[in-house]
Amino acid sequence: MAPRALLSEEAEQEEQKDRDRLRELRDKLHGLLDRRRLQLAEVRRLSDEQHRLYDARQPGAREVERIHEEYRELGQALAEARRLRDTARTRLDEAVIAVREFRASLPRGEPLRPEAIRREIVELEHAQQTRALTIAEENALIKRLRERVKLAEEAERTHQSHEERRRQLGALEAAVTERRAEVQRLSGELDRLKGERESRMQSIRGRLEGAGKLVADLRETAKARSAAMDRLRDLSAQIDTLEQEGDRIMRNSRGRREEARQAIAEYRRSVRGPAGEKSSEQQAADRQLEELLKRGRVTLGG
Numbered sequence: 005m006a007p008r009a010l011l012s013e014e015a016e017q018e019e020q021k022d023r024d025r026l027r028e029l030r031d032k033l034h035g036l037l038d039r040r041r042l043q044l045a046e047v048r049r050l051s052d053e054q055h056r057l058y059d060a061r062q063p064g065a066r067e068v069e070r071i072h073e074e075y076r077e078l079g080q081a082l083a084e085a086r087r088l089r090d091t092a093r094t095r096l097d098e099a100v101i102a103v104r105e106f107r108a109s110l111p112r113g114e115p116l117r118p119e120a121i122r123r124e125i126v127e128l129e130h131a132q133q134t135r136a137l138t139i140a141e142e143n144a145l146i147k148r149l150r151e152r153v154k155l156a157e158e159a160e161r162t163h164q165s166h167e168e169r170r171r172q173l174g175a176l177e178a179a180v181t182e183r184r185a186e187v188q189r190l191s192g193e194l195d196r197l198k199g200e201r202e203s204r205m206q207s208i209r210g211r212l213e214g215a216g217k218l219v220a221d222l223r224e225t226a227k228a229r230s231a232a233m234d235r236l237r238d239l240s241a242q243i244d245t246l247e248q249e250g251d252r253i254m255r256n257s258r259g260r261r262e263e264a265r266q267a268i269a270e271y272r273r274s275v276r277g278p279a280g281e282k283s284s285e286q287q288a289a290d291r292q293l294e295e296l297l298k299r300g301r302v303t304l305g306g
Contacts, residue, residue: 018260022253029250033243040239047236050229057222061215068211075204082197089190096183103176110169121156128152 128149131137137145 019257022257026250026253029246029253033246033250036239036243036246040236040243043232043236043239047229047232050225050232053225054222054229057218057225061218061222064211064215064218068208068215071204071208071211075201075208078197078201078204082194082201085190085194085197089187089194092183092187092190096180096187099176099180099183103173103180106169106173106176110173121152121159125149125152125156 128145132142132145132149
């Protein structure tokens with residue numbers, strides 16, 4: 005190991021001052037490194053929390069998209085059900101109008117009943133066969149009998165026409181009943197679709213509120229991470245500054261020692277004899293040089 009270069013008293017004071025400063029820097033550096041280690045752990049924790057919150061958003065976002073697609077499909081089904089209901093209402097109105105118009109076209113009053121007329125004919129025939137009548141009475145009875153027969157035929161035709169009208173009216177009324185039931189069914193389907201669509205909307209709102217809270221938490225976490233990164237950068241900058249100052253002090257120390265070594269070496273070369281051995285005068289001169297080095301910077305000259 006090379007002998008330690010002797011320094012001047014002034015240089016030794018600078019060395020001591022630098023050693024004290026290095027110890028101070030080392031203590032500060034250890035503290036800053038501990039703080040940076042904790043801050044780095046905080047940044048990592050916040051980064052993990054960001055990833056967790058982001059991952060937590062994805063299933064909710066996909067579920068919202070799925071429910072929104074159902075909501076859209078229900079909207080289309082609702083529009084179609086409304087169209088069908090309105091069409092059914094129109095058909096119901098038409099059926100009601102048809103019934104009213106048909107009833108208005110029916111003859112007023114009670115139609116003749118063929119059964120009553122036939123009973124009267126039977127009674128007239130029985131009277132003709134069992135009663136003794138004058139020619140005038142018999143002719144009158146025959147005339148009435150013929151009138152009753154014609155009236156019975158007319159009543160029969162009227163009865164058949166009336167029955168046909170009743171059948172037609174029944175068919176029209178049945179159409180009204182059927183179409184009214186269809187309107188009620190479609191109205192119920194419309195209400196069901198409205199309820200399901202509203203339920204989907206409430207579900208979307210609830211999930212969006214949850215997603216909004218996640219987004220808010222994500223923003224707060226990002227903000228906290230950004231602040232933690234700023235503190236980490238500040239600590240790193242302080243550490244760099246301390247390390248640079250320590251490097252500068254070490255370079256200065258090495259420079260002082262190197263300068264002392266070079267001064268001693270140059271002095272020794274100047275006082276050595278041809279053989280390179282030190283005389284008693286040279287040894288005395290070395291002691292004087294060391295003493296000078298303790299007192300101040302050595303300057304070689306004539």
